[in-house]
Amino acid sequence: MRQLTSNGLPISVDRAFFKPLRDSTPLLSDPDALRRRFHDDGYLHLRDVVDPDEVRALRADYFSRFDPAYLRPGTEPACGVFSGQVPPDIPPHGWPGHPAHGFARSAGFTRFVEDPTLLHLAETLLGGPATLLPRRIVRHFHQGSGSATRAHIDFDYLDGGSDRLVTMWISLGDCSVDTGGLVYLEGSHRLSREQLMPLREVTDRPDDPRPISHDLVWVATRLGRRWMHTTSRAGDITLHNPRLIHASLDVAGDVMRLSTDLRFVRRDDHVDNRWTAPWSGDDGN
Ligand SMILES: O=C(O)CCC(=O)C(=O)O
DSSP states (O other): OEEEEETTEEEEESTTTEEEOOBOGGGTTOHHHHHHHHHHHSEEEESSOSOHHHHHHHHHHHHHTSOGGGBOTTOOGGGOBBOSOOOTTOOSTTSTTSHHHHHHTSHHHHHHHTOHHHHHHHHHHHTSOEEEOSOOEEEEEOTTOOOOOOBBOGGGGSTTSOSOEEEEEEESSOBOGGGTOEEEETTGGGOOHHHHGGGGGSOSOTTOSSOOBSOHHHHHHHHTOOEEEOOBOTTOEEEEOTTSOEEEOOOOSSBOEEEEEEEEEETTSOOOGGGSSOOOTTSOO
C-alpha cells in the first residue's frame, strides 16, 4: 500500500480509496460510443492523441525558460527534474515575469492547444461547433511545494456562462502517480449541489466558496466513492465533465509536473467573461 499526500494530507493508494481510470482510446473511431462513455463516466482518458515529441519539445521549452539552477545538474530541461532549489526573486507562478506567463503566450504552446484534433474531439462531445476559451492554464508543481489542486468541480469556476463545457487536461510529459497527476471521484458528476454542500465543512480555504475540500480522504469517505487515477504518458489527454469532482496529488518525486487545462464551449453559448482573456497567474480567477 503506497502512502502519498494531497495538500500535505496522507492518502493511501489502495483499493479503499483508489481505482484505475478507464482507458477509452478504443472508442476514438466511434463518436456515438465516445459520447455515451463521456456521459456515463463523466470523463474520457485517451492515449496517444497528440504527438508525444511535440509534448516533450514544449516541456523542454518551458523548463529552459528557468534559471538552470532550478534543474538538477546534468539533466536535460525536457526531463524537468527539480534540483531542490527554487530560484530566488522569481515572481509567483504565472504572474507577469514568471516563465509560465510567457510560455502560455508563446507561438509553440498556442499552436499546440489550437490543434484541430483537440477541437474536433470537444465538438464530438459537445454535439456541435465549439470554441477553445482564451484562458488556457499552465500548471507546474514540484516536490515540497505543499500545494496541490483541491477537490472541486469546474463549473464553480465558470458559472457565469453556459454549463455545456468540456475540460481537457493534458500532461506536458509523462505523469505517474508520483508526479502529482489529477484524480477524479467516481460517478461524482451525478451528485447534486445539496450532496456536495456538507463536504465544504472541511476546507483550508473557508473564505473561498469554490473549492470543495483539500482533504481527499474526507471527500472519498463521506461520499463512499473512490478516486480514480492513471499514469499518463506524453501524448495522452483526459477530458472531463464540468461537474465531475477532481483534485490532484502532491508531487512525490524529483520529476516536476507540468500540464495545461483547456476549456471548450459550444460556439453559440454564453461564455463566463472571466475566461475570455489569456490566463495570468494574477488574474484572480
Ligand atoms: O492540473 C490541475 O492540478 C488542476 C486542473 C483542473 O482542475 C482541471 O483541469 O479542471
